[in-house]
Amino acid sequence: MSEESRPADARAVTIYDVARAAAVAPSTVSRAFSRPGRVNAATAERIRTVADELGYRANPLARALSTARSRMIALVVSDVANPFYSEIIRGAQATAAQAGYTILLADAQESDRLERSALERALPVVDGVVLGGSRMSDSAIRMIAKQKPVVVLNRAVVDVPCVVPDNAGGTRRAVEHLSRLGHDSLTYVAGPEASWADGMRWRSLQDAAADLQLKVRRIGPFSPDVPGGVRAAEELAAAPPTAVSAYNDQLAIGLIRGLGTRGIRVPDHVSVIGFDNIGAAELITPGLTTVAAPLHLEGATATKHLLAMIEGAQSRTGSPMVLPVRLVERGSTAQRRRKRTSPASGTTSVSPSPRKASRSTSAGSR
Amino acid sequence: MSEESRPADARAVTIYDVARAAAVAPSTVSRAFSRPGRVNAATAERIRTVADELGYRANPLARALSTARSRMIALVVSDVANPFYSEIIRGAQATAAQAGYTILLADAQESDRLERSALERALPVVDGVVLGGSRMSDSAIRMIAKQKPVVVLNRAVVDVPCVVPDNAGGTRRAVEHLSRLGHDSLTYVAGPEASWADGMRWRSLQDAAADLQLKVRRIGPFSPDVPGGVRAAEELAAAPPTAVSAYNDQLAIGLIRGLGTRGIRVPDHVSVIGFDNIGAAELITPGLTTVAAPLHLEGATATKHLLAMIEGAQSRTGSPMVLPVRLVERGSTAQRRRKRTSPASGTTSVSPSPRKASRSTSAGSR
DNA sequence: ACCGGCCAGGCAATCGGTTGCCACCAGTTG
DNA sequence: CAACTGGTGGCAACCGATTGCCTGGCCGGT
Numbered sequence: 036m037s038e039e040s041r042p043a044d045a046r047a048v049t050i051y052d053v054a055r056a057a058a059v060a061p062s063t064v065s066r067a068f069s070r071p072g073r074v075n076a077a078t079a080e081r082i083r084t085v086a087d088e089l090g091y092r093a094n095p096l097a098r099a100l101s102t103a104r105s106r107m108i109a110l111v112v113s114d115v116a117n118p119f120y121s122e123i124i125r126g127a128q129a130t131a132a133q134a135g136y137t138i139l140l141a142d143a144q145e146s147d148r149l150e151r152s153a154l155e156r157a158l159p160v161v162d163g164v165v166l167g168g169s170r171m172s173d174s175a176i177r178m179i180a181k182q183k184p185v186v187v188l189n190r191a192v193v194d195v196p197c198v199v200p201d202n203a204g205g206t207r208r209a210v211e212h213l214s215r216l217g218h219d220s221l222t223y224v225a226g227p228e229a230s231w232a233d234g235m236r237w238r239s240l241q242d243a244a245a246d247l248q249l250k251v252r253r254i255g256p257f258s259p260d261v262p263g264g265v266r267a268a269e270e271l272a273a274a275p276p277t278a279v280s281a282y283n284d285q286l287a288i289g290l291i292r293g294l295g296t297r298g299i300r301v302p303d304h305v306s307v308i309g310f311d312n313i314g315a316a317e318l319i320t321p322g323l324t325t326v327a328a329p330l331h332l333e334g335a336t337a338t339k340h341l342l343a344m345i346e347g348a349q350s351r352t353g354s355p356m357v358l359p360v361r362l363v364e365r366g367s368t369a370q371r372r373r374k375r376t377s378p379a380s381g382t383t384s385v386s387p388s389p390r391k392a393s394r395s396t397s398a399g400s401r
Numbered sequence: 402m403s404e405e406s407r408p409a410d411a412r413a414v415t416i417y418d419v420a421r422a423a424a425v426a427p428s429t430v431s432r433a434f435s436r437p438g439r440v441n442a443a444t445a446e447r448i449r450t451v452a453d454e455l456g457y458r459a460n461p462l463a464r465a466l467s468t469a470r471s472r473m474i475a476l477v478v479s480d481v482a483n484p485f486y487s488e489i490i491r492g493a494q495a496t497a498a499q500a501g502y503t504i505l506l507a508d509a510q511e512s513d514r515l516e517r518s519a520l521e522r523a524l525p526v527v528d529g530v531v532l533g534g535s536r537m538s539d540s541a542i543r544m545i546a547k548q549k550p551v552v553v554l555n556r557a558v559v560d561v562p563c564v565v566p567d568n569a570g571g572t573r574r575a576v577e578h579l580s581r582l583g584h585d586s587l588t589y590v591a592g593p594e595a596s597w598a599d600g601m602r603w604r605s606l607q608d609a610a611a612d613l614q615l616k617v618r619r620i621g622p623f624s625p626d627v628p629g630g631v632r633a634a635e636e637l638a639a640a641p642p643t644a645v646s647a648y649n650d651q652l653a654i655g656l657i658r659g660l661g662t663r664g665i666r667v668p669d670h671v672s673v674i675g676f677d678n679i680g681a682a683e684l685i686t687p688g689l690t691t692v693a694a695p696l697h698l699e700g701a702t703a704t705k706h707l708l709a710m711i712e713g714a715q716s717r718t719g720s721p722m723v724l725p726v727r728l729v730e731r732g733s734t735a736q737r738r739r740k741r742t743s744p745a746s747g748t749t750s751v752s753p754s755p756r757k758a759s760r761s762t763s764a765g766s767r
Numbered sequence: 768a769c770c771g772g773c774c775a776g777g778c779a780a781t782c783g784g785t786t787g788c789c790a791c792c793a794g795t796t797g
Numbered sequence: 798c799a800a801c802t803g804g805t806g807g808c809a810a811c812c813g814a815t816t817g818c819c820t821g822g823c824c825g826g827t
Contacts, residue, residue, distance in 0.1 A: 047525065092521070092524075092525055093525075094466075094525050095522075095525055095526050096462050096465045096466050096471060096525070096526060097466055099462045100460075100462050100463055100466055105462060107505075107526075114491075115487065115490045115491050115494060116487035116488055116490065116491045116680075117487075118484060118487070118680070121481065121482035121483075121484070121487075122482055124481045124482070124506075124508075125480075125481050125482045125508065125510075128481060128506070128508045128510075129508075129510065132508075132515070132518075132519065135522075137505060137507070137519075137522055137523060137526070138505070138506055139473075139503060139504070139505050139506070140490075140494070140504055140505070140506035141503075142490075142491065142494045142495075142498070142504075144491075144494075144495065149498070152498075153498065153503075155458070156461075156501075156503055157503060158458075159413065159458055159459075159460050159461055159462070160461050160462060160473075160503070261684070288684055292684070314482075314484070314681075315680075315681050315684055318627070318654060318658070318681050318684065318685050319684050319685055319686065320685065320686035
């Protein structure tokens with residue numbers, strides 16, 4: 036083929052090439068692009084024309100080196116494949132792209148160690164960091180926040196700007212919904228023990244339940260994924276409650292499936308409510324009633340604030356930014372069946388006793 | 402607070418700082434890290450100690466500037482939130498991280514224009530590109546492949562290294578499966594017209610069907626997502642086939658839901674088979690029988706080859722690398738119901754179920 | 768005719784590493 | 798004893814863009 040088709044050696048066009056072609060100094064070329072008005076309009080136009088012909092693109096790395104601004108931000112998530120992050124990533128990405136920033140995605144693969152190493156690799160390159168679902172300690176996060184602007188998602192860290200969904204409001208709405216449906220008790224299926232969101236939701240749930248005079252119980256912790264929900268179902272199967280509120284949607288989905296394989300049907304026997312409203316929530320059968328967190332907005336908001344900080348705004352490190360949530364009612368919650376109060380009724384459907392010692396486990400699982 | 406807690410001004414430690422502290426030249430510091438053996442072992446050790454104390458981290462941007470290697474690769478996907486990409490991203494990310502590369506994720510947001518602009522932004526910064534599900538033309542892709550190493554995923558582009566799942570084999574396995582279940586005809590629900598994979602799958606399906614003497618029909622194109630499947634269900638509802646093979650899982654899932662709302666049950670009335678095996682395939686009810694593409698492996702393989710190319714390997718631009726697939730049997734396919742062959746009975750047998758299908762569901766849902 | 772000011776452009780230092788080349792110092796070798 | 802060699806380390810020129818500072822020319826004001 037032709038000479039120029041070699042991918043290997045073709046060095047990129049630089050301002051020096053443009054400068055030579057346009058018979059000006061490199062600095063003038065630079066200014067023609069980054070300092071509108073600083074160079075004569077006619078000259079600037081000529082430079083721009085020449086640059087176009089040569090196919091000049093500024094090298095962001097070189098620029099970053101001298102300006103100490105790479106126009107890249109890191110987005111750290113605990114697991115890229117987790118659908119919970121899908122909309123967050125999308126929101127962040129869209130906001131960043133619009134501002135001319137590029138996102139560097141770091142996947143922690145659910146490991147503290149990997150999270151740190153990914154972050155370490157990314158940190159020197161980026162202008163700031165959005166930490167989604169970090170496993171690191173508060174103090175480690177604060178340490179990083181000293182070096183570069185940081186916004187934390189779904190978690191509150193003192194002295195660091197945070198963006199969180201309205202956990203309390205959402206949980207309350209979930210409890211109210213259940214209460215309206217006639218339930219007078221519910222079980223909270225907890226997520227990871229260390230999770231800030233889990234703590235928030237559990238406390239809010241207790242408060243809301245107290246106000247509405249519901250009895251609450253709590254099982255867990257479980258890993259916040261579908262298998263975790265299946266395990267929760269095992270624990271619950273022995274003495275299923277009439278209503279359960281799960282830490283998040285994946286847990287809820289696993290729960291529904293796990294209960295289903297034991298002959299306990301949702302919502303007929305037990306109402307299940309999730310949190311987050313991930314995409315799969317409306318795909319499963321029954322559709323999952325859940326508290327919809329504004330995931331896209333979370334990603335966008337975190338990014339917007341990060342960019343503002345990068346541009347020099349104060350960190351407004353007061354209290355976390357709380358984003359509104361709403362309840363999405365689908366098929367996994369229903370009016371409480373009064374007849375379930377009569378004990379032996381569900382022999383065929385409810386009683387499929389698993390091989391496991393059911394009673395003792397459920398009581399003493401802590 | 403204390404002096405050093407200011408995030409704004411603290412400049413990073415450089416080799417010059419280390420050099421001064423260790424009383425050597427900057428070049429020696431550089432070599433101590435990047436040229437093992439080039440400097441005296443004792444000196445190197447001293448430098449490393451000093452560097453540790455000072456908290457020195459090499460600045461990747463500066464390194465990239467002089468070596469023309471950023472150790473970053475771009476991964477372009479048409480939509481980050483599409484679950485199809487989840488495992489691909491994960492695979493790519495894991496492979497890249499292991500090799501010390503960082504992934505720059507570019508989201509095309511399902512737009513040709515955005516894809517190009519994202520790519521343009523990323524291209525000068527990265528050492529290579531993995532193009533997942535690109536919307537760009539073959540020639541545009543080849544153009545990019547001239548500038549930087551490129552690996553294309555899920556699509557074959559002449560003169561560019563590609564990684565694809567075994568579309569032909571997978572489709573054949575799907576048809577065989579359907580045939581074994583007694584189906585003697587099937588409908589292909591097509592994806593995007595421009596899609597290379599769609600063309601492949603449709604052609605392979607025709608071949609396989611011919612070999613096994615099944616009649617085939619094709620409807621579409623549909624957008625390859627859940628709503629697309631719902632629309633396909635509308636088209637199909639009038640005269641539902643006994644078996645359908647969908648372009649991908651999302652289409653299949655939408656189809657199942659769409660048929661369901663019309664009282665047509667899967668797999669009782671029609672068997673549905675998907676392609677890809679995304680996470681949701683086993684979450685829905687019934688579980689989706691599908692051809693499992695090795696998504697994680699695809700991402701990993703593409704990345705591995707890209708890295709090899711970056712390290713200087715030949716592009717092996719012969720024919721695409723084909724990755725093996727397997728059939729995952731779940732609940733959405735079943736033995737064909739003979740009674741559906743009786744002609745006029747259609748009216749009752751197709752539309753029999755009211756919205757709730759208590760009895761029969763439990764029978765078939767296993 | 769002189770001066771101050773502004774405009775447009777060039778020079779050169781700088782960002783933080785990398786690397787080709789040279790210098791110096793031992794320790795060998797002829 | 799001179800020449801050679803291998804091992805270390807320093808010097809300085811890059812990589813590509815940005816930017817502070819300077820200069821030369823032109824303008825208007827006095």
